[in-house]
Amino acid sequence: MTSLRMDPIVAAESFAGSAREFGSEAIEQARRLPEPLARKAIDLGLMRLGAPHEVGGLEADPATIVRALELIARDDASAAWVVMIGATTSPMTATYSLEVSRAAFGPDDVWCGVAAPMGRARREGDAFRVSGRWPFGSGSQVATWMTGGCLVMDGDGPTTLANGAPEVRMCLFPISEVTIHDTWRVNGLRGTGSHDWEVADVLVPLERTTLLGVDTPWCPRPLFTFPIWGLLSLGIAGVALGIGRAAIDALVALAGAKTPIGSQRRLAERSSIQEQVAKAEATLRGARAFLFEAVDDAWATATSGGRPSLKQRAAIRLAATNVAHSAATVVDGMYTAGGATANYDSSPLQRHFRDIHALTQHVMVQPTTWEMTGRILLGLPPNTPMI
Numbered sequence: 001m002t003s004l005r006m007d008p009i010v011a012a013e014s015f016a017g018s019a020r021e022f023g024s025e026a027i028e029q030a031r032r033l034p035e036p037l038a039r040k041a042i043d044l045g046l047m048r049l050g051a052p053h054e055v056g057g058l059e060a061d062p063a064t065i066v067r068a069l070e071l072i073a074r075d076d077a078s079a080a081w082v083v084m085i086g087a088t089t090s091p092m093t094a095t096y097s098l099e100v101s102r103a104a105f106g107p108d109d110v111w112c113g114v115a116a117p118m119g120r121a122r123r124e125g126d127a128f129r130v131s132g133r134w135p136f137g138s139g140s141q142v143a144t145w146m147t148g149g150c151l152v153m154d155g156d157g158p159t160t161l162a163n164g165a166p167e168v169r170m171c172l173f174p175i176s177e178v179t180i181h182d183t184w185r186v187n188g189l190r191g192t193g194s195h196d197w198e199v200a201d202v203l204v205p206l207e208r209t210t211l212l213g214v215d216t217p218w219c220p221r222p223l224f225t226f227p228i229w230g231l232l233s234l235g236i237a238g239v240a241l242g243i244g245r246a247a248i249d250a251l252v253a254l255a256g257a258k259t260p261i262g263s264q265r266r267l268a269e270r271s272s273i274q275e276q277v278a279k280a281e282a283t284l285r286g287a288r289a290f291l292f293e294a295v296d297d298a299w300a301t302a303t304s305g306g307r308p309s310l311k312q313r314a315a316i317r318l319a320a321t322n323v324a325h326s327a328a329t330v331v332d333g334m335y336t337a338g339g340a341t342a343n344y345d346s347s348p349l350q351r352h353f354r355d356i357h358a359l360t361q362h363v364m365v366q367p368t369t370w371e372m373t374g375r376i377l378l379g380l381p382p383n384t385p386m387i
Helices: 008-022 024-030 035-043 062-075 077-094 098-104 228-257 271-303 310-337 339-343 348-359 368-377
Strands: 111-124 127-137 145-154 168-174 179-181 195-205
Touching: 008 024, 008 035, 008 062, 008 077, 024 077, 024 348, 035 077, 062 077, 062 228, 062 271, 077 111, 077 228, 077 348, 098 168, 111 168, 111 195, 127 145, 127 168, 145 195, 168 195, 228 271, 228 310, 228 348, 271 310, 310 339, 310 348, 310 368, 339 348
Parallel strands: 111 145
Antiparallel strands: 111 127, 127 195, 145 168, 179 195
């Protein structure tokens, strides 16, 4: 087994090479991360990029996580997405107890899950009785544990925390207690295995539950005080950057080889294509620069012992959303520039088009984020706790 402490970028480059050799068509046909690739991602430590060293994690900083995902997504967005889910779920091992994390996060373990409170939990002594069904369980066929948001119920209504908010616990389930429903038949990110998953009448010990953003991590280092929603949005942005870069590369390769019907010049010699490529490059690089500016600013606060401010957290969410939609603009332009050739299944531009438009539907980068971050910039309170 490869060392779990190897450099994350080296690990990402190695995994990206394997994904390239395996082929995106095979990954899409499998509708999941195929077992050989899943095994490599686990062995390289990529599924625990954000976990503490104490449980064998790489504990990579947020900017490094973004760069690793960007590298992988240039070769295959679905493979990068599954790694992203594992990477951004793994910091939760610092929120559950150290004993639970050591028991449930061995060298071969992968945690995936969905934070949306689709489950219902009722207290039974020192445990919770839980039932629920969650959509978009990316990586569920790779995972050994799934974690899902559960609304804690008392009678017909939810229990509340001291601040009046409903009590939502992230409950951790062994995969043996989970039923995966084959629902992932989709347009983009086909290889992510993002099926619905369900638990029914499962008893979850109290120590296998946590209140995100409320419970104090046993590991108080900067990565584990960094905003969890910000980290998730950064992971999505990393995948978007990789897709955008891959689309530009694909168009450049096509333009250098293609002479359109009725023309005597290669596509690359057209002034309109030259302008589109230049604008795409500027758009993607500009969005990427803003993202790393926001990450570096918040990380400097975290590493100095502070917690990123509301405005810093808003900047991360804004920058991540901007990356996702800027990458979509870039991909759309490259797809259009590719002409009829881009319509074929054999064209990487077609796959990039499908993948980026699946990515922009994620709640972390949906257009509603513009409103939420705009409110904060205008001095108003956020209209969501996911900041």
